[in-house]
Amino acid sequence: xxxxxxxxxxxxxxxxxxxxxxxxxxxxxxxxxxxxxxxxxxxxxxxxxxxxxxxxxxxxxxxxxxxxxxxxxxxxxxxxxxxxxxxxxxxxxxxxxxxxxxxxxxxxxxxxxxxxxxxxxxxxxxxxxxxxxxxxxxxxxxxxxxxxxxxxxxxxxxxxxxxxxxxxxxxxxxxxxxxxxxxxxxxxxxxxxxxxxxxxxxxxxxxxxxxxxxxxxxxxxxxxxxxxxxxxxxxxxxxxxxxxxxxxxxxxxxxxxxxxxxxxxxxxxxxxxxxxxxxxxxxxxxxxxxxxxxxxxxxxxxxxxxxxxxxxxxxxxxxxxxxxxxxxxxxxxxxxxxxxxxxxxxxxxxxxxxxxxxxxxxxxxxxxxxxxxxxxxxxxxxxxxxxxxxxxxxxxxxxxxxxxxxxx
Amino acid sequence: xxxxxxxxxxxxxxxxxxxxxxxxxxxxxxxxxxxxxxxxxxxxxxxxxxxxxxxxxxxxxxxxxxxxxxxxxxxxxxxxxxxxxxxxxxxxxxxxxxxxxxxxxxxxxxxxxxxxxxxxxxxxxxxxxxxxxxxxxxxxxxxxxxxxxxxxxxxxxxxxxxxxxxxxxxx
Numbered sequence: 001x002x003x004x005x006x007x008x009x010x011x012x013x014x015x016x017x018x019x020x021x022x023x024x025x026x027x028x029x030x031x032x033x034x035x036x037x038x039x040x041x042x043x044x045x046x047x048x049x050x051x052x053x054x055x056x057x058x059x060x061x062x063x064x065x066x067x068x069x070x071x072x073x074x075x076x077x078x079x080x081x082x083x084x085x086x087x088x089x090x091x092x093x094x095x096x097x098x099x100x101x102x103x104x105x106x107x108x109x110x111x112x113x114x115x116x117x118x119x120x121x122x123x124x125x126x127x128x129x130x131x132x133x134x135x136x137x138x139x140x141x142x143x144x145x146x147x148x149x150x151x152x153x154x155x156x157x158x159x160x161x162x163x164x165x166x167x168x169x170x171x172x173x174x175x176x177x178x179x180x181x182x183x184x185x186x187x188x189x190x191x192x193x194x195x196x197x198x199x200x201x202x203x204x205x206x207x208x209x210x211x212x213x214x215x216x217x218x219x220x221x222x223x224x225x226x227x228x229x230x231x232x233x234x235x236x237x238x239x240x241x242x243x244x245x246x247x248x249x250x251x252x253x254x255x256x257x258x259x260x261x262x263x264x265x266x267x268x269x270x271x272x273x274x275x276x277x278x279x280x281x282x283x284x285x286x287x288x289x290x291x292x293x294x295x296x297x298x299x300x301x302x303x304x305x306x307x308x309x310x311x312x313x314x315x316x317x318x319x320x321x322x323x324x325x326x327x328x329x330x331x332x333x334x335x336x337x338x339x340x341x342x343x344x345x346x347x348x349x350x351x352x353x354x355x356x357x358x359x360x361x362x363x364x365x366x367x368x369x370x371x372x373x374x375x376x377x378x379x380x381x382x383x384x385x386x387x388x389x390x391x392x393x394x395x396x397x398x399x400x401x402x403x404x405x406x407x408x
Numbered sequence: 409x410x411x412x413x414x415x416x417x418x419x420x421x422x423x424x425x426x427x428x429x430x431x432x433x434x435x436x437x438x439x440x441x442x443x444x445x446x447x448x449x450x451x452x453x454x455x456x457x458x459x460x461x462x463x464x465x466x467x468x469x470x471x472x473x474x475x476x477x478x479x480x481x482x483x484x485x486x487x488x489x490x491x492x493x494x495x496x497x498x499x500x501x502x503x504x505x506x507x508x509x510x511x512x513x514x515x516x517x518x519x520x521x522x523x524x525x526x527x528x529x530x531x532x533x534x535x536x537x538x539x540x541x542x543x544x545x546x547x548x549x550x551x552x553x554x555x556x557x558x559x560x561x562x563x564x565x566x567x568x569x570x571x572x573x574x575x576x577x578x579x
Contacts, residue, residue, distance in 0.1 A: 100505035102512075104428075104496045105435035109537035113544035120522060128545060135546040159512065195476035200439045200486030204496075210436050317447045320457040323439040323489055326482030327460040331475055334464035376443025381436065394475075401472040 003165035006152040007036070007172070014039030021063040022232045033175035034221065034233050037240050040148050044243055047123035047147060048287075055283075059239075059276075063232050088190075089178070092197075096171050099207045101163035108209045110137060111146050112162045118150025119157035125150060130291040140288050140295025142281075144243030145169075145211050166209035173214040173221075174206070176237075177388055180224025184343060185395055192398040196391050201324040205384050211244055212381045216388040218244075219251035222273065223350060223389065226259045227343060231272055238273035242280040246298045247385060250361070252277040254353035262346045296366065303363040307370060311362060318379040329383070332390035335397045347393040351386055358382055423448075424493050428504045428563050429534045431495045439486045439494075456482075508538070511565055515542035515575060518567040519556055526551055528572055530558040535565065535576060 014035040019026035021038065029035045045056025103109050114136065117125040125147040128134040152165035205213040218237055225234040238256070241248035256274040260266055288295065319329040336348045362369055372378040423440050425431050430441065437443050447453070460478060467474060491497055495504050515538060519525045524547040530536050535558040547553045556567075560577035567575035 100501050102505035102508050103541070104431055104501070104504060104508065106432055106533065106537045107436065109541040113541040116541070116544050133548075135548070136544065137540050159509065189476075191476045195479035195483075198480055198483040198487065200483055200490050203487075203490050204436060204439060208436055212436075316454060317450050318443060320450065320453040321438055321440075321442055321447065322453045322456060322482060323442060323486040326484075326486060327457055327478055328482075330457040330460040331464050331479065334461050337465065376446070377434070377437045380438050380443055398472070398475060405473070 002156050002161050003153050003168055006154040006165065007168045009154075010039045010043075010152060011036045013042075017042060017060075018232075021060050023064065033172055033179050034225075034237070036172055037176070037218075037233075037236050040144070040151070041236050041239050041243075043122075043151055044126075044144050044147065044239075047126040049123070049126075051283075052126075059235070063235070088193075089175075092174070093171055095203075096174070096206050097164070097167050099163075099167065101160040101167070103159070103163060103209060105208055105210070107211075108163075108166075111209060111211065112149065112159070112166065113137075114143060114146030115149035115153070115162045115166070116157055118147060118153075119155050122151075122155070123147075130287055130293060132292040138295070138297060140293045140298070142243045142245065142248075142284050144240065145214075145245070149209070163209060167207075170206060170209065170214055173217040177217040177221040177224070177392075180221040180228070181392055183228075184224075185392070185399065187403075188395050188399040189402050192395060192402075196328070196394055199325060199328050199387065199391075201380065201384060202387065210381070210384075212384040213388070215241065215244055215248055215251060216385040219248075219255055219350075219385070220347075220388040220392055222252065223255045223259065223346060226256060226270060226273065227346060231269060234273040235276050238277040239280050242277040243284075246281070246295065247358070247382075249277055249281045250354055250357040251385070254357060255350045257353055258346045258350035261349060262342060297369060298361070299366055300361070300364045301366070303360070304370070305363065307363060308359075310370075311359060311373070314373055314379055318376075318383060321380065324380055325383070328387075328394075329390070332394055335394050336390075339393070339397050339400075341396060341400060344393050344396050347389050347396075351389055351393075354386060354389075424489065426493060426495055428495050428507055429561065431504065432508075432537065432563065433533050435494070435496060439489045507564055511535075511563055512538055512542060514565065514567055515539060518573050518575065519543045520554070521545070524551065524553040526553055526555045528555045528557055531576070532561040534561050534563055535559075538563070539575075 012030070014037065015030035015032070016026060018024065018029040018035045018038040042056055045052040045059070103112055114125055114129070117128055125143045129136055129141070129143040148169060149162055149166045152168060153161040202213070218241055222234055222237040222241065225231070225237060238252045241252050252274055256271060260270050263270065319325065335344070336351070339345070339348070362373060369378070423442065423445065425435055425441060434441060434444050442448070460482070464475065464478070492499070494500070519542050521543045522545065525543055526547040526549045527539060527543060528549045530539055539558045543556070549555065555572040557572050557574045558576055559574060559579065562576070565576040567573050
């Protein structure tokens with residue numbers, strides 16, 4: 001219960017902060033799920049100490065002084081338009097939250113262990129992540145996800161509070177993605193939505209506190225905001241992505257790069273989220289190195305080109321894992337090959353760029369990362385990160401086909 | 409953030425994640441153990457996927473209403489695993505949660521975190537993540553503080569002794 005209170009408080013703070021930073025109507029920002037990320041990125045900046053606070057204030061001033069193209073939040077669905085989908089959204093939320101609030105898989109314990117640190121005081125997670133003597137596992141990872149779990153659970157050190165907080169954050173990432181794509185997907189056939197959501201591994205991750213699905217959902221939300229020209233939310237989401245996991249930076253670069261490349265009118269301002277994310281990630285890396293912390297999973301060296309065929313084989317096998325994905329990836333690939341619609345082109349290019357960046361990271365990464373891929377603990381989770389963008393692509397194409405087939 | 413590969417079948421039916429231990433280790437890596445087992449049915453599944461790809465590419469606009477049907481039919485076996493067979497399936501998850509809660513409580517009670525504690529031994533990936541949760545920060549093994557050993561490959565453990573505290577199988 002404490003986590004629901006924490007989420008409500010953070011959302012309220014985020015809505016007001018977003019309204020102040022972007023000069024938007026506060027009643028609108030309070031109705032937008034994306035507002036909570038404004039509060040979380042502000043807390044993250046504060047938790048990083050003086051430098052983070054200064055950067056946070058600079059970000060606030062930058063947003064307020066019309067750094068971004070426009071200020072209204074992305075088109076928020078009016079309550080009347082939401083009502084047909086509300087029971088389905090509620091059912092989805094219940095299915096995600098209705099789990100015993102105990103972690104069940106490996107990384108859940110590890111993420112929630114770091115969330116416990118916030119019970120020792122605000123900002124302890126970030127401080128100890130930069131302290132080699134704390135021996136955190138794994139070392140060097142950006143600490144936003146576990147810290148956010150600690151903040152939503154209001155620093156209460158209990159397993160149910162932390163699991164429910166993380167589950168609520170997973171739900172908020174889903175709501176943020178749905179909000180960003182609502183204008184383009186509102187008339188999508190219900191059966192297609194159900195069929196896409198039936199992907200089995202989606203349910204495993206939606207009902208866990210892993211960060212792979214949230215990363216993908218926020219990346220696809222970022223794409224929606226950049227396409228809509230709503231760069232204030234895009235900058236904040238890009239910063240959140242870079243603070244969740246190292247792969248978050250790849251998502252931001254791929255997403256922003258894709259929109260920039262397909263955009264008929266390229267503006268430098270569209271690259272602002274990528275610049276912000278690169279600075280944030282580089283800043284974190286520098287701080288970690290200064291503290292003597294290395295992220296052993298993500299160090300880079302010369303590419304091992306001879307492993308490229310193995311990567312292709314493994315990727316094909318994982319994407320064909322029928323129990324996990326059904327034939328989802330076959331259909332997503334077919335849609336990607338056929339579609340010419342502009343949003344779909346951005347999604348397709350984003351996926352391609354993400355695949356390239358992740359492939360490069362695997363080829364240039366340490367041997368242990370390739371061992372993880374070979375032993376089956378890596379690639380399905382990368383596919384989970386890419387699933388939201390592919391799912392939106394399938395939904396957009398399905399909606400277009402349904403409209404084309406409808407009697408006139 | 410990944411697992412070391414040091415575990416056996418845990419008594420699972422081949423290919424499934426029916427035990428608590430197997431879900432802890434591989435529950436998020438796939439719906440079944442296929443990725444860990446190097447995809448024993450890869451030929452069949454890649455064939456199905458290629459046929460679906462060709463079919464979807466060949467479908468004319470009006471026939472694309474078949475796509476949701478293909479998605480739903482192909483999701484069936486995986487959903488059966490998620491909803492019924494896995495140890496974390498809705499009907500079985502409460503029992504699994506009780507088992508995990510008991511062990512986490514035991515480790516938390518004995519480790520006394522946030523007081524400094526050193527983990528001087530951990531055998532396997534099953535207890536390892538639970539130990540990380542119970543002791544998020546650790547002292548160096550030679551720091552002269554209380555030490556703890558995590559032994560064995562089963563999730564249900566009790567702890568005994570004091571120097572070091574031994575949790576799991578007897579030495």
